[in-house]
Amino acid sequence: MLSAKLLDDIVHEFLIEIFETTPDLFPPTMVSSEKIPTSYQCFRTFRRTSATRATEQGVSSSDIDVVNRLKTNERAKGKRPNVSMRQHYTQLDLLLQPFLCYTRAM
Amino acid sequence: MYCLDHLNFNSSTLDMPRIEDAWGAKLRNKRDFLEGRNGDSLLIPFECDQCIFLKLRSHLPNLNSTADTLLMATTRRLNLDAFCSQERSTVSANLARVKRMLKISATVGLDGPFPIHPPFPLHDHCGYQVAVNMLLFSRRPGSHDPSYTQYDTIRSYRASYSNFTRAASTNNMVTRCLGDFNGNYQRLVLDECGSLLFKRFTEGLRNRMGQIWRPNLAMSIPLLKSLILSLENKLEALEDLNEQHVYISTITYTTVSYAILLRGPEGFLLDLEGLNKHFDYSSEYSIIALLGRQKGEHNDSKHLIPCSNLTSSGINVRGVLSRLIHFKYSSNQFNGPAI
Numbered sequence A: 001m002l003s004a005k006l007l008d009d010i011v012h013e014f015l016i017e018i019f020e021t022t023p024d025l026f027p028p029t030m031v032s033s034e035k036i037p038t039s040y041q042c043f044r045t046f047r048r049t050s051a052t053r054a055t056e057q058g059v060s061s062s063d064i065d066v067v068n069r070l071k072t073n074e075r076a077k078g079k080r081p082n083v084s085m086r087q088h089y090t091q092l093d094l095l096l097q098p099f100l101c102y103t104r105a106m
Numbered sequence B: 001m002y003c004l005d006h007l008n009f010n011s012s013t014l015d016m017p018r019i020e021d022a023w024g025a026k027l028r029n030k031r032d033f034l035e036g037r038n039g040d041s042l043l044i045p046f047e048c049d050q051c052i053f054l055k056l057r058s059h060l061p062n063l064n065s066t067a068d069t070l071l072m073a074t075t076r077r078l079n080l081d082a083f084c085s086q087e088r089s090t091v092s093a094n095l096a097r098v099k100r101m102l103k104i105s106a107t108v109g110l111d112g113p114f115p116i117h118p119p120f121p122l123h124d125h126c127g128y129q130v131a132v133n134m135l136l137f138s139r140r141p142g143s144h145d146p147s148y149t150q151y152d153t154i155r156s157y158r159a160s161y162s163n164f165t166r167a168a169s170t171n172n173m174v175t176r177c178l179g180d181f182n183g184n185y186q187r188l189v190l191d192e193c194g195s196l197l198f199k200r201f202t203e204g205l206r207n208r209m210g211q212i213w214r215p216n217l218a219m220s221i222p223l224l225k226s227l228i229l230s231l232e233n234k235l236e237a238l239e240d241l242n243e244q245h246v247y248i249s250t251i252t253y254t255t256v257s258y259a260i261l262l263r264g265p266e267g268f269l270l271d272l273e274g275l276n277k278h279f280d281y282s283s284e285y286s287i288i289a290l291l292g293r294q295k296g297e298h299n300d301s302k303h304l305i306p307c308s309n310l311t312s313s314g315i316n317v318r319g320v321l322s323r324l325i326h327f328k329y330s331s332n333q334f335n336g337p338a339i
Helices: A005-023 A033-039 A045-056 A062-069 A067-074 A097-105 B017-028 B048-057 B066-083 B086-109 B128-138 B158-168 B196-208 B221-237 B241-259 B272-278 B317-329
Strands: B175-181 B185-188 B285-292 B299-309
Touching: A005 A033, A005 B017, A005 B221, A005 B241, A033 A097, A045 B221, A045 B241, A062 A097, A097 B299, B017 B158, B017 B299, B048 B066, B066 B128, B066 B196, B128 B158, B158 B241, B175 B299, B221 B241, B241 B299, B241 B317, B272 B285, B285 B317
Parallel strands: none
Antiparallel strands: B175 B185, B285 B299
């Protein structure tokens, strides 16, 4: 099984290579490759990329909420998550379209 | 929108006095962190540096001793931090009200409703030692800045002390609690860090130190695709099976985390048995199987998440999953963690 550190190291190595050849792909605040390891980490970068893309593509907030429900349950720390009654009584494993809408937009 | 830092302005070359004048009272007064104000002791339970030193060390400070000098400086900082939890205007307005009340009391021959209270006890009754520890910890190099450690890191010392004191025998010989009709209890413990002074100290410390927040950045889609392409090119050139496994796993983790909005540890929950069971070549979508205990869950559980085979940005999720399953199959792996 891979470790998060190994994944980060591999991703950083390639991002630094990309920065040296095409720095335009990075935001203007990224003035040197030294900032890459602290700015991009597997822990949140891909999730943040996904959430940004969803907003940009105009995915509806109800679809985002359904895909995000895993996190809602996590935040509730074992208690009943604070979601609308409609969402509470929705059986997640029978839902298909919200997931497909979201992932198709990625 | 860019802040001055991003545009590489050199603040020393700017006309700082003019800018400070223009901002006026909107900018925090630098002296707030360096001096006490008349009336601070009406809002903060104040003891002077020497009294605190005497409590903690049971003797007067020897100013030739480095440890004593540092402790004196730290207790001074502690008091100043507690003071700067309150705005200068709040302190002066409160003082003015007290003076007015005394004046009014005097008109009817009274001394005023502010009696002289006895001194504080001779032991550390409000968490001075924990506060000293936090301040000294803040002087160490931090991960964001080599000159100090952030407030959000140093405040963990208070949590450690509170955990310790909650579990101590003295707090558990008799249980004092407030219970409601739903069966919820709030246990009451004796904890010096719950004192007013400690609360004011932490508020002031946070005001003084501020916060540097450097969240992980999102990638633009061209950058993400360029990263995946670079990883794919590297994978093609590899012959060693272990190295191939590392790169196949990295590409899968990246693709799946992006496609179904997963963060760090969740990507590692990808379950090979679930992937094998639900993988269907004729289906219009793929099922991503996660297995494990999420933070806050009590048991391991399965999460089956439908995912489009091809995303609008051109990322082939099915191809990535299929390659992982085949690679694992060729290594005689049919279950267990997929990454």
